[in-house]
Structures are given as C-alpha cells and as structure tokens.
Amino acid sequence: MFEDLSIFKIGGKVIDDKDELDVFLKNFANIPGKKILVHGGGKWVSEMCQHLGIEVKMINGRRVTDEETLEVVTMILPGLANKKIVAALQGYGCNALGLTGADGNTISAKRRPVKNGLDFGFVGDIEKVEVSNVQFLIKSGFVPIFTAMTHDKNGQLLNTNADTIASALAVGLTKEYKVDLYYCFEKPGVLKEQSDDNSLISNIHERNYSKLKREGIINAGMLPKVDNAFDAINAGVNRVHICHYKDVKNLSKGNDEFGTQISK
Amino acid sequence: MFEDLSIFKIGGKVIDDKDELDVFLKNFANIPGKKILVHGGGKWVSEMCQHLGIEVKMINGRRVTDEETLEVVTMILPGLANKKIVAALQGYGCNALGLTGADGNTISAKRRPVKNGLDFGFVGDIEKVEVSNVQFLIKSGFVPIFTAMTHDKNGQLLNTNADTIASALAVGLTKEYKVDLYYCFEKPGVLKEQSDDNSLISNIHERNYSKLKREGIINAGMLPKVDNAFDAINAGVNRVHICHYKDVKNLSKGNDEFGTQISK
Numbered sequence: 001m002f003e004d005l006s007i008f009k010i011g012g013k014v015i016d017d018k019d020e021l022d023v024f025l026k027n028f029a030n031i032p033g034k035k036i037l038v039h040g041g042g043k044w045v046s047e048m049c050q051h052l053g054i055e056v057k058m059i060n061g062r063r064v065t066d067e068e069t070l071e072v073v074t075m076i077l078p079g080l081a082n083k084k085i086v087a088a089l090q091g092y093g094c095n096a097l098g099l100t101g102a103d104g105n106t107i108s109a110k111r112r113p114v115k116n117g118l119d120f121g122f123v124g125d126i127e128k129v130e131v132s133n134v135q136f137l138i139k140s141g142f143v144p145i146f147t148a149m150t151h152d153k154n155g156q157l158l159n160t161n162a163d164t165i166a167s168a169l170a171v172g173l174t175k176e177y178k179v180d181l182y183y184c185f186e187k188p189g190v191l192k193e194q195s196d197d198n199s200l201i202s203n204i205h206e207r208n209y210s211k212l213k214r215e216g217i218i219n220a221g222m223l224p225k226v227d228n229a230f231d232a233i234n235a236g237v238n239r240v241h242i243c244h245y246k247d248v249k250n251l252s253k254g255n256d257e258f259g260t261q262i263s264k
Numbered sequence: 265m266f267e268d269l270s271i272f273k274i275g276g277k278v279i280d281d282k283d284e285l286d287v288f289l290k291n292f293a294n295i296p297g298k299k300i301l302v303h304g305g306g307k308w309v310s311e312m313c314q315h316l317g318i319e320v321k322m323i324n325g326r327r328v329t330d331e332e333t334l335e336v337v338t339m340i341l342p343g344l345a346n347k348k349i350v351a352a353l354q355g356y357g358c359n360a361l362g363l364t365g366a367d368g369n370t371i372s373a374k375r376r377p378v379k380n381g382l383d384f385g386f387v388g389d390i391e392k393v394e395v396s397n398v399q400f401l402i403k404s405g406f407v408p409i410f411t412a413m414t415h416d417k418n419g420q421l422l423n424t425n426a427d428t429i430a431s432a433l434a435v436g437l438t439k440e441y442k443v444d445l446y447y448c449f450e451k452p453g454v455l456k457e458q459s460d461d462n463s464l465i466s467n468i469h470e471r472n473y474s475k476l477k478r479e480g481i482i483n484a485g486m487l488p489k490v491d492n493a494f495d496a497i498n499a500g501v502n503r504v505h506i507c508h509y510k511d512v513k514n515l516s517k518g519n520d521e522f523g524t525q526i527s528k
C-alpha cells in the first residue's frame with residue numbers, strides 16, 4: 001500500500017494578497033502527512049517588469065519570456081515569492097524547502113519550439129520529473145515548495161506554468177505514493193452558476209462529466225482545468241480537487257469532503 | 265573515520281564577472297567527493313538597489329538591510345544569483361540544490377540587536393546550523409549551494425555574511441565529516457607583499473602565525489580572515505585554505521597543495 005501524498009497548487013489571487021497568503025500558509029502548515037506546495041507569482045513578475053521598464057508581453061494569456069523577463073522571473077519566483085513562503089512556513093513549524101526544477105534536477109524541460117511564428121522565449125515544456133530526487137527530500141522530512149521554473153539540464157532556466165508543474169509532479173509521484181492533487185483558488189470549486197457560490201458541483205466523474213459538458217453546465221474557462229484533471233487521473237493520480245484555498249483547513253481535521261472532487 | 269567534506273566560499277569578484285564565474289563553476293563541478301558552495305552577490309544587490317532607487321547604506325563595510333533592501337537581497341541572492349549558479353552547475357553535471365538558511369531550516373539566526381545606536385536592520389547572527397538537515401541533503405547526493413541568507417524561525421528572513429555562513433557550516437559539519445574550508449578569491453592566497461603574487465605564504469600554523477603577525481607580514485586586511493580561520497580550526501575544522509578561485513581545478517587532479525593552508 002502506497003503512502004498518501006497531497007500536492008497543492010495555489011493560484012495567483014492567493015499569492016497576491018499578503019494576508020490571504022498568510023491564512024493559506026498557516027492552514028497548509030497544519031495539514032498532516034506528506035505534502036508539496038506549488039506556486040507561481042505572475043502578478044509580482046508583471047509589477048516588477050513594469051517597475052524596471054520591461055514590457056510585459058502575453059500570447060493567449062501566457063507570458064512571453066525574453067531574456068530580461070526571465071531575469072525578473074528568476075528574481076521574483078524562486079527569490080522573493082518562494083523565500084517569503086518558505087520562511088513563513090518555517091515560522092508555522094513546517095520544514096519547507098524551496099525549489100525550482102533546476103534544484104536537485106527535480107524537473108527538467110525542453111524550451112518550447114517556435115511554432116506558427118509564435119515564440120514564447122524561455123518557456124519550458126516538462127520532459128521529466130526526477131521522482132527519486134523529490135522522494136529523497138520528502139523522505140528526509142522536508143516539505144518541497146516548488147515555484148514555476150524548470151531547467152533544460154544544459155544550464156538554462158525556463159519559465160514553466162505552475163498548474164502544469166503541479167500536475168506533472170502528481171503524475172510522476174504516483175510511482176511512489178497515492179497522490180491527491182489540490183488546485184486551490186478563490187472559488188469553492190466548479191460551480192453550476194459562476195455567480196452563485198452555493199451551486200458547487202461536489203463530484204465529477206467519467207459517468208457525469210460528458211452530461212455536464214453536453215448541458216453546458218461546465219463553462220469554457222473551467223473545461224481545460226477539468227480535462228487536465230482527468231488526464232492526471234487517467235495517469236494514476238488518485239483524486240483531483242478543485243477548491244477554495246481557505247477550505248484546506250478542513251484537512252487538518254481529517255475532513256477532505258470539500259470543493260469539487262474529480263475521480264474515475 | 266569521518267568522510268571528507270569540502271566547503272567553498274566564493275567572493276564578490278568571482279560572482280561579478282560572468283565568464284570568471286563560469287570558469288569557477290566548471291572547475292567546482294569537477295571536484296570529486298562531498299562538497300558545499302557558499303556565495304554572496306553584494307554588488308548585484310547594490311546595482312539593483314540603485315536601479316530601483318533604493319539608497320545603499322553601509323556601516324564599516326557591512327550593508328544596512330532595511331525592509332526594502334531585504335526585498336532586493338531576497339530577489340538577488342536566492343533568486344537571480346543562486347538559480348543561475350544552480351542551473352549552470354546542473355549543466356556541468358553537478359546535482360546542485362540551492363538554499364538559504366530558511367530552506368529546510370538549515371541555518372537559523374537572531375536579528376542583530378541595536379548596539380551603540382547602530383542598527384543593521386534585517387541582519388542575522390547565526391545561532392545554529394541544523395547539521396542533520398544539511399546531512400540529509402548531502403547523503404541524498406545533492407550538492408548544497410548556500411546563499412547569504414538565514415531565518416529567525418519565526419518567519420523572518422535575515423541577511424547574513426557569506427564568510428560567516430561558510431565558517432559556521434564548516435564548524436557545524438565537523439560533527440559528521442572531516443571538513444576542509446576553502447575561501448576562494450582573486451589572489452593566490454595570503455601574500456607577504458600585496459603587489460607580488462609570487463610572495464605566497466604556503467602554510468600558516470600556530471607556530472609561525474604569531475611571528476608573521478609580529479613582523480607585520482600579514483597585513484591588516486588579512487588578519488581577521490586568518491583569525492577566523494584559526495577559530496574554525498580550533499573548533500574542529502581540519503584545514504582552512506585561502507586561495508585563488510582558479511586553483512580549485514587542481515582538486516580534480518587530486519592536488520590540494522595550493523594557496524595558503526592554515527592548520528594547527
């Protein structure tokens with residue numbers, strides 16, 4: 001029987017608000033068992049770019065990372081954002097250890113090729129999660145805190161989407177653990193009506209998913225998230241949860257019945 | 265018999281020059297055996313402060329770290345500097361893993377108290393090296409790359425002198441390893457004549473040190489470094505080396521007869 005491992009990804013709006021981030025980190029520190037946190041910090045990067053007079057370029061909502069933007073990403077994500085999170089968690093008694101994919105060669109990636117004239121710059125598509133290296137850290141009692149960067153194993157850092165890192169870690173670590181993946185954001189989960197927080201869909205599984213899609217109940221913004229969740233589950237992840245970041249406090253009371261649970 | 269561990273500290277001038285840093289990192293990657301690297305990056309911090317319009321304040325050559333300076337330190341040291349070093353080392357086949365003292369609670373410190381009206385701000389004086397946490401990383405095959413920050417275990421990051429971090433790690437790890445400590449800079453070692461690189465003093469030990477001091481051969485700038493080296497040796501470190509950063513390449517050929525060797 002594999003040991004449980006919970007992987008949490010926090011979205012931009014949690015990171016952006018100092019007090020809300022603190023609430024989340026306090027709750028995260030109290031979650032029992034093996035765990036990993038994955039975070040981005042895109043808004044901080046954009047603000048620092050503006051501060052330094054570097055143009056922020058986006059294509060389809062994804063950042064174009066030229067050389068100077070990569071320097072800002074490297075200052076903000078593993079620097080300011082990750083170290084504030086690590087120090088805060090240490091203050092709450094959680095033995096956090098911050099990582100990019102370059103650290104301990106935990107996650108390697110390939111620079112995204114130019115396609116149809118679209119060049120995202122120093123952006124990486126994940127090639128491999130070095131499961132044994134991540135496992136060494138977990139077994140030593142550390143709580144890995146990953147930020148949204150990887151490397152190409154040839155000295156180049158690459159900006160990599162945090163959702164994708166969380167999902168790649170979850171899938172990779174199914175070799176050694178029974179993995180639950182939590183996408184934490186500022187809504188209670190997948191909603192029937194976007195404006196109604198009480199319209200939570202508690203469970204999505206293969207049997208009701210096509211019906212929910214067919215009836216247009218799951219909206220366009222949520223579709224790729226749920227599709228990715230099913231990809232993770234089909235690759236061996238136990239369950240994927242889409243939930244409010246405040247609700248993870250329930251886990252310290254042994255209750256995991258919150259948010260939207262996605263399973264086979 | 266304890267296993268050998270070599271701890272290297274690189275000075276500002278190595279970090280400041282991209283090409284020289286690369287030469288050092290390539291040599292460092294090839295050094296056999298267990299090893300640790302410690303680096304600062306003070307000039308990068310000062311440049312970014314100036315870029316962002318933050319006043320650089322120094323007292324007796326030590327940086328005064330107010331809240332906004334600490335943010336810049338946190339962007340540059342564990343961010344830009346550490347991750348560039350980690351990614352480059354990975355490219356050279358060295359399984360580098362970057363750390364502040366907050367990561368894995370490896371080094372805790374106490375904020376330096378205000379004394380005689382002097383307030384250094386968020387500067388930490390080291391309280392404890394968590395030997396077992398550093399050892400977990402080394403035993404897992406990682407090469408720890410420490411930068412010049414620690415934490416107070418209550419959520420506060422602190423700026424801490426890189427020389428002091430290197431020496432505290434060396435002393436702490438003598439519990440588990442036979443430790444050699446290398447201070448690498450842009451001179452061949454301790455010189456009789458500052459202007460003459462051929463005037464190297466190859467060995468300093470307790471028997472000749474007082475004579476060298478009495479005769480004024482070791483100058484004022486080098487005295488505290490050598491005194492600190494003897495402190496480390498008296499606390500159990502095997503040998504302290506003060507050497508040119510280019511000379512560490514000799515270690516990959518099994519030759520450690522270079523620079524100034526300080527021993528009992």
